[in-house]
Amino acid sequence: MTLRSSVPAQAANSRASMGLACCYCTPASDQFTQAEEPEWVTAWLAKRTEKAEKKEQKTKSETPVDEAAQTKRQEKRHQKVLGGISDLEVWMKDLVRNGFLNVPERAYTLFDNMARRMVDAQAPGLAGRLRAMETIDFDSENWKSDDGKHVQAVPAHAELQEHGRSFRRMEGRDTHANRISPVQEQRPCRRAGGGQLARPSQAVRKVNDVNTDIYWFYGKESELFARHLSFAVAGTFSTENWIPGSVYKGTLCFYNGTGTCRRALFRESVLAEEGFMPACSPDLKQAAAVYRTAMLTNPFSEDVPLLVDAVRVARNGKNYTMLDNAGNAVCVAMPEETYIDILAITGGNLFAALILVNGDIWELKSIWCNKKYHTWRDERN
Amino acid sequence: MNVTEPIIQAALLGTANRECAPGAFPESLQTLVDGIREKAEDTEAFLYMTAASAFAYRRAGWEPAGAEGIVPVETAPEEELPYFDKDRSQLFSRLHSTRYMLAYAYRLAQGSGKIISPEYLQPLIRRAYDRNNPLRFEERRLLKNLVGNRGLWLTKQMGLAGEECEKTDFWDTATHGERKGDACQIQAAGSCRSPRTAAERLEKRTG
Numbered sequence: 001m002t003l004r005s006s007v008p009a010q011a012a013n014s015r016a017s018m019g020l021a022c023c024y025c026t027p028a029s030d031q032f033t034q035a036e037e038p039e040w041v042t043a044w045l046a047k048r049t050e051k052a053e054k055k056e057q058k059t060k061s062e063t064p065v066d067e068a069a070q071t072k073r074q075e076k077r078h079q080k081v082l083g084g085i086s087d088l089e090v091w092m093k094d095l096v097r098n099g100f101l102n103v104p105e106r107a108y109t110l111f112d113n114m115a116r117r118m119v120d121a122q123a124p125g126l127a128g129r130l131r132a133m134e135t136i137d138f139d140s141e142n143w144k145s146d147d148g149k150h151v152q153a154v155p156a157h158a159e160l161q162e163h164g165r166s167f168r169r170m171e172g173r174d175t176h177a178n179r180i181s182p183v184q185e186q187r188p189c190r191r192a193g194g195g196q197l198a199r200p201s202q203a204v205r206k207v208n209d210v211n212t213d214i215y216w217f218y219g220k221e222s223e224l225f226a227r228h229l230s231f232a233v234a235g236t237f238s239t240e241n242w243i244p245g246s247v248y249k250g251t252l253c254f255y256n257g258t259g260t261c262r263r264a265l266f267r268e269s270v271l272a273e274e275g276f277m278p279a280c281s282p283d284l285k286q287a288a289a290v291y292r293t294a295m296l297t298n299p300f301s302e303d304v305p306l307l308v309d310a311v312r313v314a315r316n317g318k319n320y321t322m323l324d325n326a327g328n329a330v331c332v333a334m335p336e337e338t339y340i341d342i343l344a345i346t347g348g349n350l351f352a353a354l355i356l357v358n359g360d361i362w363e364l365k366s367i368w369c370n371k372k373y374h375t376w377r378d379e380r381n
Numbered sequence: 382m383n384v385t386e387p388i389i390q391a392a393l394l395g396t397a398n399r400e401c402a403p404g405a406f407p408e409s410l411q412t413l414v415d416g417i418r419e420k421a422e423d424t425e426a427f428l429y430m431t432a433a434s435a436f437a438y439r440r441a442g443w444e445p446a447g448a449e450g451i452v453p454v455e456t457a458p459e460e461e462l463p464y465f466d467k468d469r470s471q472l473f474s475r476l477h478s479t480r481y482m483l484a485y486a487y488r489l490a491q492g493s494g495k496i497i498s499p500e501y502l503q504p505l506i507r508r509a510y511d512r513n514n515p516l517r518f519e520e521r522r523l524l525k526n527l528v529g530n531r532g533l534w535l536t537k538q539m540g541l542a543g544e545e546c547e548k549t550d551f552w553d554t555a556t557h558g559e560r561k562g563d564a565c566q567i568q569a570a571g572s573c574r575s576p577r578t579a580a581e582r583l584e585k586r587t588g
Contacts, residue, residue: 053406099395157392158432284445292441299437314453319450329448337503342497344535347457359440374500 077122084121085164088114094159100157107134129160159300213238216305216354216365217252218278225305225311226252244366245373247272277371280309280352284328291357302358309352315362322353322364332362338376345369384410384435392432396424410438457534462496464529470498477504484516487523496529503539506532510541 024032091114095103103110111134118127121221133156136179213230232238242248251268281287287308296303311322313332322332332355345367352368366375384406401424406414406431414431421427464470476483483505497505508526509520528536536542552560566582573579 092429093423096392096425096428097395097397099393099398101393101395158429158436161426161429162433288443288445292443295437295441295443299441312453314451316451321448323448323451323453327448328445329451330445340503340535340539343454343457343501343538344502344531347499347531347534348454349456359436 007068017207056376063239069217078122081123081167083128084123085167086125087117087121089161092157096157106329107136126160126163129156129163132156133160133207143325152368162300173245210234211238213240215240217248218305218307220247220276220278222281226254227303242269243271244375249277273369277352277368278307280307282309283324283326284311284322284330285324285326287355288328288330304357306355306357307352311353312346313339315339322362325350330362332364334364339363341374342367343375345374385432385439386429388432388435391428396428401428406435407438410435453513454538458530460496460529460531462494462529464498465490465493465495467498469495470501473497473505474501477508483508484520484523487520487527490527491523496532497527499529499531499535502528502532502535506536506539506541510536 012255063279095110111130115130117125117233118124118130136156152343211232211234213232215228215230217228218224219226228240230238230240248269249272281290287306290306291304294301308322308324311324314323316329316331320331320332320334342364345351346369349369354367356363356365366373368374387405391399402549413434417430417434418427421430473483473486478485505524508514509517509524511517514520525533533542552563570579570582573582
């Protein structure tokens with residue numbers, strides 16, 4: 001059936017066509033008569049078919065990949081990255097030669113300029129790490145102390161230096177195509193088996209107007225964590241929206257890498273209706289053992305996820321502490337609002353928690369109280 | 382043994398100002414540091430590599446601290462009344478940004494014999510104790526019957542308990558002219574030479 005109205009504007013035209021379609025389905029349809037396709041319809045259909053065929057042909061007859069040119073491009077990029085790393089090393093040596101004490105007053109320009117240089121050198125991973133150093137709270141005394149709290153600046157620089165070194169050491173050991181390091185982005189390459197996955201946490205990071213949602217999944221059968229990144233341009237909705245604390249049946253495709261929480265991509269996922277409570281470490285000592293194992297596997301692991309049961313929170317001066325029944329305590333990073341929310345939900349009783357450990361910082365992300373899942377709002381949720 | 386403190390000190394002061402000689406490491410780490418010393422091309426590279434090793438060493442042997450000296454929070458008393466269902470509790474949360482509707486909702490809910498779920502209480506309590514909220518005293522009075530025992534306990538944990546809501550502050554309800562007059566009276570009392578006269582004037586003002 002073809003419907004055409006004489007209304008000129010496109011939107012109004014569609015509405016008029018819809019109106020005619022409705023008329024056709026009602027008793028008033030006897031006003032319509034059967035006729036041959038008008039010429040303009042035939043021409044339009046022919047043009048459309050021709051276009052689709054051309055597109056298909058173009059896809060099929062794509063020029064073969066010029067491998068020599070590809071290798072040359074990769075080599076050029078590699079040299080660019082190495083040049084950037086050399087500059088970074090010189091800059092970092094100057095920094096430690098003069099001491100970190102004068103870093104706070106010029107932190108913004110200091111890190112930002114070098115981060116821009118790293119972007120030029122096509123090493124966005126290093127640029128991201130430098131920008132992360134900008135966010136260290138240099139006004140607090142913790143940044144330079146070693147009292148078991150937040151020692152941040154020194155290990156951050158040392159790790160940055162090590163990433164540069166490790167990239168250099170890769171030279172000659174592997175092909176360019178297989179080279180993966182924190183300096184460059186990673187590629188998906190290994191497929192994991194299916195299974196049920198719970199989504200225990202979500203965080204949002206915003207870089208250059210691109211919102212990066214970080215989803216944490218826990219395999220019900222494998223008892224492993226997976227991290228999934230979802231990108232969305234500011235002002236648009238993300239295409240992937242998993243509900244916190246829900247269970248999904250799906251298959252994951254993992255990125256290469258060592259560690260307990262590798263990045264992964266979803267092959268398929270279906271929301272299941274059942275509830276699920278993950279297996280947790282019984283106390284903080286056991287959780288610390290899990291953390292130590294992760295550190296032994298990969299000494300530079302970041303955001304190590306830990307599940308710990310039977311804990312409660314308490315205020316300790318300006319900081320917050322997580323306590324267990326065995327008399328162990330860990331300093332946790334969380335805003336005042338989260339602390340009050342936890343007290344409101346738990347009433348000061350014991351609960352299970354998901355914690356992300358990054359160096360010396362333990363960050364509480366979500367809790368299970370009486371087997372009920374709770375998480376906190378972020379800028380998007 | 383603190384393996385990272387000497388490295389932090391050296392990095393803070395700078396290798397140009399202080400000799401970088403971190404020592405007294407555990408035996409296993411010391412062997413590694415000695416190896417690094419031989420390989421490193423300069424002092425700065427040595428410091429960075431030693432720092433990376435020492436921090437990784439510390440993380441790999443991390444243990445939680447003892448809870449001595451930390452006072453755990455006392456548990457909240459049991460509730461005597463049932464909670465509103467999720468939708469109704471959420472409704473109070475949604476009305477949080479309105480000016481008069483929240484107080485109206487509180488008034489409607491007064492005789493229901495139910496209380497608001499604890500996970501929605503924090504913003505409502507904060508609003509009721511916000512000094513910029515002109516309806517705070519009324520909201521506090523109405524909310525008291527809707528928060529239950531846990532809400533009252535939570536208010537105490539938030540450090541807001543004890544702020545009485547019985548008396549309305551003159552300053553909150555006065556017009557601009559009245560506030561101005563009040564400020565002038567305080568100023569006049571402050572300029573009195575005799576403390577007795579000043580006290581009398583202030584008493585007259587509040588009375």
